[in-house]
Amino acid sequence: MSDDGGAVAVSEREDESGETRRPWYRRRPLRILSWAGTAGVLAYTLNRLFGLETGFFLVTTVAFAPYFVIAAIVGAGVQAAVRHWAAAAVTAAAAVALAIVMVPRVVADDQPAAGGVELTVMSVNLYVGNADFDHIMDLVEEYQPDLLSVQELTPGAPDAFTERGLDELMPYTILEPDDLAIGTGLYSRYPLERIETVGRDAIFYQIAAEIDMPEGTDVRFMAAHPAAPASPERIPLWEEDFEQLPRPDGGLPWVLAGDFNATLDHENMRELLDSGYVDAAEATGEGLDATWQPTEGYLSGLVKIPAVTLDHVIAQDGIEVLDWEVLDKDGSDHAPVVAHLRLP
Structure with missing residues (x-):
């Protein structure tokens, strides 16, 4: 779309009926799904950092924390790709916090x-x-x-x-x-x-x-x-x-x-x-x-x-x-x- 010869980026467009449509990456179902993923990453990270695991599900899943770090980083990348910056930032921060606790395992101690x-x-x-x-x-x-x-x-x-x-x-x-x-x-x-x-x-x-x-x-x-x-x-x-x-x-x-x-x-x-x-x-x-x-x-x-x-x-x-x-x-x-x- 241009105005007076200048091109400007727009995030919304009008369809044939004149109603405004959001780009696919900003549609509500995708954003809800993205935030749900972030909530899961955040819950898992807090569970691991504060030792909150109780019951069969949390006890067994916390064993796979190193893999979860990788999955969270990939998830943050996907969120960034669809321009969901806020969710990507929270997911990435949780992934980094989880990765930090892994560092002592790959660094030899005195x-x-x-x-x-x-x-x-x-x-x-x-x-x-x-x-x-x-x-x-x-x-x-x-x-x-x-x-x-x-x-x-x-x-x-x-x-x-x-x-x-x-x-x-x-x-x-x-x-x-x-x-x-x-x-x-x-x-x-x-x-x-x-x-x-x-x-x-x-x-x-x-x-x-x-x-x-x-x-x-x-x-x-x-x-x-x-x-x-x-x-x-x-x-x-x-x-x-x-x-x-x-x-x-x-x-x-x-x-x-x-x-x-x-x-x-x-x-x-x-x-x-x-x-x-x-x-x-x-x-x-x-x-x-x-x-x-x-x-x-x-x-x-x-x-x-x-x-x-x-x-x-x-x-x-x-x-x-x-x-x-x-x-x-x-x-x-x-x-x-x-x-x-x-x-x-």
Whole structure:
């Protein structure tokens, strides 16, 4: 449209009846949909930032926060493309706030100058005995862990490991095999004594022990496996299991390793770390490395649940984290993990 030879941009036009029409990108249904998306992003961000997750839906969805950051940025871009600037600004601000809390996971932390012996810790989840035992033994022989936490230890698993020589490499054990995902095992290169007062009331077996390390630098260790928040009925059990996990108490230092069924975005996991622990993956700047993804998907495997980080090694403050690695998995939905530590 022009006036006196000058061209001016207009945002509204008249149709043949003389009524004013808005451009398609300013029409009310599109704007309502855009604001609804922004409201969802804002609600998700506030839920994560303030640890508001309760109930099955919020507990499970907060695990995918890293992916949500990407989705929110894409959403803000779409809103900008349709010139919905106000909604785009709010969505982008929420995405940035959510991304900021992820930064510590990709930036290595300064480590304490520990002077004790080095300790290698490995964790494997057998996926109810479906994992490839030969593959696990290859990893044990390669990384030579001092302590091995085994989750979902089925009744036949200890014999399978014995046949492959694990008992010769790690002769000290506390094993509680059971059906389904309940069983747990702890293998050690050094003498150990079970701590009977910790981890006994969880839905899955959890094993705590004092490890008699060389040079007198003893340590307390737990093969951890809190309940999975896989249904609304399991959420209270999952929360109770986290409350029962050991906290630093001024005694021997603790190291916990296993399938925690929680990511660093879950409030109960963050509270556990705040009690005096450091996550080995986050400490080394590898905190976004995923460890779990279902082996099967939907629509004949074409659609899969995104991979997330459920397996952790957490060490009490004062223990130096030297290295962390997520290893290749074979037959399990969980990848084995290994951490190299130095005790105070």
